[in-house]
Amino acid sequence: MYTPAAEEIAVAFGLGEPVGELVRVRRGDADTWRLETVGGSYFVKGFVGFDRRRVAVGMGFEGRVREAGVDVPEPIAPIDPLLGWVARIGARPVRVYRWVEGVGERDVSVWLGRTMARVHQVQPVGQVGLPEWWRAAVHPAATWEGWFARAEEGGAAWAGLRADSVPHILAVTERITELCDVAPDIVTTHGDFKPHNLVMSASGPVLVDWDSVRTDSAALEAGRAAYIFGDGEAEQTNRILDAYVAAGGELGWTGPDLFLSVARHHIQVLAEQIRVSLGEATAIGWMGDRAAREAAIADLLRELPAKLEALSGLARDRLGDGVGDGSGLGFGAE
Incomplete structure (x- = not known):
């Protein structure tokens, strides 16, 4: 090059x-x-x-x-x-x-919430339904069962975690499938609100790297970004979301699905790693070597039920136990 x-x-x-x-x-x-x-x-x-x-x-x-x-x-x-x-x-x-010279870390909660709302207000798409890239995380039950069956035949250590994880995976898949047709707030957005794309300058935070611009649900992206910057901790996450709402952002329609984009990311990463493990796809750099990939799959499967319950708990704490009309099911398996 x-x-x-x-x-x-x-x-x-x-x-x-x-x-x-x-x-x-x-x-x-x-x-x-x-x-x-x-x-x-x-x-x-x-x-x-x-x-x-x-x-x-x-x-x-x-x-x-x-x-x-x-x-x-x-x-x-x-x-x-x-x-x-x-x-x-x-x-x-x-x-x-x-060049933007970084000057160290500061609390960006209010700035981030306000900035996300501003970004989301610039170019609404005017359509209902999640963009197609959301469906990359959606696989039918037969596919997941087939992957675990092949893993068991091949002696993968993580195959024995099927019973505890697949029902939760399918619950997330169901929620994504339903919202793919009804999410009402699609906007053009930055697409990668993460700490490494924020530089703290002497005059305040600057949002960098606009190479991932895409469409998304405004509320679901706000939920994911707040979770990432808040490190999954309720008080910090809510500070970001409070600022988002104060700046005109809308969250209410999501109900217990507020952090569905985080759950989607978990199962998409899991599916990508499993496909590599089974020889269906080629490993990419962030996955590491085979031992690292197998360990990562096992860890995520083992931790998935608790991760999803924590996301549901954050949404309940944010919006109240009785929020919505009952149509949101959260992420827990029945």
Whole structure:
């Protein structure tokens, strides 16, 4: 993969004379570097894969969010654009932002809730029903039973956890299937509200990395993000959600399904790991070696009932035991 020189980037984006070489920040889905020039400090992103349509959608939404006053990094326009804020340098599509200097951790609960609400208000989709990517976590009972049967035949240690876990998996699957047709609040959104995509600057938090823009249920994304940033702890999670509601976000329709996106993630990760274990799919980097994968499957199966009950408990604490019209079943197995 071609790595552009500091001088090439500086010329392509009109940044002034470089005062040093590129300093690598991260290698992964994109290569990123820090560049210092006489004009300032910059964050440089070199795309590894370049889906033109996806990048265009993401940049368009990023621009609208920026106009709406959301705290995002300042993009630098190239002199000769390939697409929007992207230039081609050699064979490499590249973006540049003004560098955001991190200053340490602070409580971002109120900021996060308010920012999610703002983002969700920028581009409502105006349709009912969860987007198609939610269905990646949905597999019928016969598929799960077949996976466990094959695992047992192959002597996998985790196969014996079937009876305690499959009913809970199917309960989550049922809730996702039902909401796929009725979720009322689909919006275009950042798509990856996680701590590593938030930089605490001297002037406050900044939401970075707009490469995962997608559609989602506003309330279900808010529930998942609040759970992640709140580390599953009720008080912190509720502070984020209180700020979300105060800024105009709506949660009430979810009832006990408020944290369904967290549950969906658990069973999707589990299904991906099981398929690799059984030879149906190829392992990807975060899964580790075979021993690590087998241990991860066993741990998640063992912990799943308690994890799902904790999510249901958080929703009950947030919304009250008698919330809703009885249509939400929570995640527990009957």
